[in-house]
Amino acid sequence: NDELADACRRHPDRFSGLAAVAPQDPAAAAEELRRGVTQLGLHGGVINGHTQGRYLSDPEFWPIFEAAEDLDVPIYIHPTGLPSTMVQPFQEAGLDGAIYGFGVETGLHLLRIITAGVFDRFPRLRIVVGHAGEALPFWLFRLDHMHAATVRAERYESMKPTQRTISEYMRENVYITTSGMAWEPAIRFCQQVLGADRVMYAMDYPYEYEVEEVLTHDRLDVDAETKRMLFQTNAERVFGLNVAAQA
Template identity: 65%
Template sequence: MSDTTRGYLRIATEEAFAPPELITLYRDMLDRGIASHGDPGFQSLMGFYTGHRSERTEFVFDRLQDLGAARIADMDATGIDHQVISLTSPGTQILGTADAVAMATLANDQLAEAVRRHPDRFSGLTAIAPQDPEHAAKEIERGHRELGLKGVIINSHTQGEYLDDPKFWAIFEAAEALDTPVYLHPNTPSPRMIGPLLDAGLDGAIYGFGVETGMHLLRIITAGVFDRFPRLKMVVGHLGEALPFWLYRLDYMHGASVRAGRYPFMKPLERNVSDYLRENVWVTTSGMPWAPAIMFCREVLGPERVLYAMDYPYQYAPDEVTAQDNLPLSSADLKVFYQTTAEELFHL
C-alpha cells in the first residue's frame, strides 16, 4: 500500500507478465524442437526457464502469470505503489505471424482486464506483432484508444530483424501520432550475433541482452528514425544498455564515419547521436540499482530522463528499493525519479 508519509509514489516501469497460453506455446515449441527458426537464444532463455526446476525458475514463472494477489503482495512487501506491466521477452516476436498477432491480442486483452481490476496498482503497455507492421500499428491504436494501455512494448529484434528497416516504420508512425512511448526491451541476441556470447554463457541478462538492445537502439538512431519521427519517444532499461557511457565516442566516431563516406548507407543526421539519446530516449534503472551509474546517467542525460524500474519478477530484490531511496537526492528529486517522470511519460 502507498506510504503517504514518504512524499512520493514508487512507480516501477519495466515489470513483466506472460499469459499462461504463451507459456504453454513456448513449452510446446521447445518440446517439439522448433525453437523457432533455429534461434539458439530462445532455446537458451526459455529452455532454461521451462526445463530447469528451481526456486528461481518456479518463482519467475508463477509471478509472470499472476496479475492479481501474489503480484500485489510482492509490491506491498517492497513498497512499490504502481507497476507499468508489459509482455515478457521474447513475447510474440519468436512466433509465426498468425500466432504472433493472436497472442498480442490475447495478451493485451488480459492485461487491460487486470488494469481495470486494479487501476491504482497497474498500468500496461501494448504488445504487438512486428511481423505484421500494419496490424501492429492498428493494435497500438486499439491498445491506446480502447484498452487504455499506456505505451508499446517491443522485445528488441524480431527473428533477427531490426526496427531500423523502414518496413517497420508504420509502428513508429502510430506511436508518434498517439504520443505513446515505445519501450525497447531486451531479447537474447539474434542467431547471427549470439555465437561467442553463448559459448561463454554471456548471452542473457549478464551481458548479451544489453549488447543486443544497445546495438538495436543505435541502429534506430543512425538510420534516421528520429529525424523522420521527431516526436517519437523511446524507453530502454538497464540504464540505457550502456549507451550513456559512450556518448562522446558515439558522436565522434559517427561524425568521422559520415565525413569519410566509409559506409554508403550511413547518412548525415540532423543532430548528434547524443542529442537523440537526450531528447527522444528515456532510461530506466531496471536491474541496475547502482548509485554511481544512476547519478552518471542523470548527469549526462538529464534528471528528467532517468526513472525507476525493478525488472520484476526476474530481479525481485527488496533491498534494491532501499538502495535507491538512499540515492544522494532531495525528496523533490526522488519524486521526479520515482513518480512524476513516469506519470508524464506514460500519461498515468
C-alpha cells in the same frame, strides 16, 4: 492485451500497461497499438527486441513508429536473445543473457534506430529502454565523435548524416529506466549526462534482488525533487499516467 487491460481496469491503483505488438506484420502491429491505446486504455507499446534478426531501424517497421507518434505514446524496447548471427561467442562464454547479451542486443537496436534517422522522420517519437540505457550513456562522447567521423568518411552506404548528434537524440527522444541496475554511481551518472527528467525507476522483478534494489534507490544521495522525478513524475509524464486520480 485484452487480459492486461482487464487487469488494469480491475486494479487501477496498482497497474497500468503497454500494448504488446508483433512487428512481423508492421501494419497490423500499428493497428494493434492504436487499438490498445484508444480502446483498451493502455499507455504505449512494448516490443521484445529484434524480429528474427531484423531491427526497427528498417523502414518496413516505421508504421509502428508513425502510430506511436500520432498517438503521442512511447515505445518500450525490451531485450531479447541475440540474433543467430551474433549469439555463438556469447553462448560459449555464458554471456548471452541478462548478464551481458541482452544489453548488447538492445543497445545495438537503439543505436540503429538513431543512426537510421528514425527521430528525424518522427521527431516527437519517444523510446524507452531499461538497464540504465543499456550502457549507451557511458559511450555518448565516443559515439558522437565516431559517428561524425564515419559520416564524413562516407565509408558505409547505410551511415547517413542525421540532423542532430546521437547524444542529442538520447537526451530528447529517449528515456531510460534503472531496471537491473541498482547501483548509485550508474544511476547518478545517467541523471547527469541525460538529465534527471530522463531517468525512471524500474525493477527486474521477480528475479532480481528486490529488497536491495529498493533500498539502494531509497538511499540515493539526491535532492527530494530529483528522487520524486525518478520514482513518480517522469513516468507520469512519459506514459501519460494520472496517479493522483487513481489514488
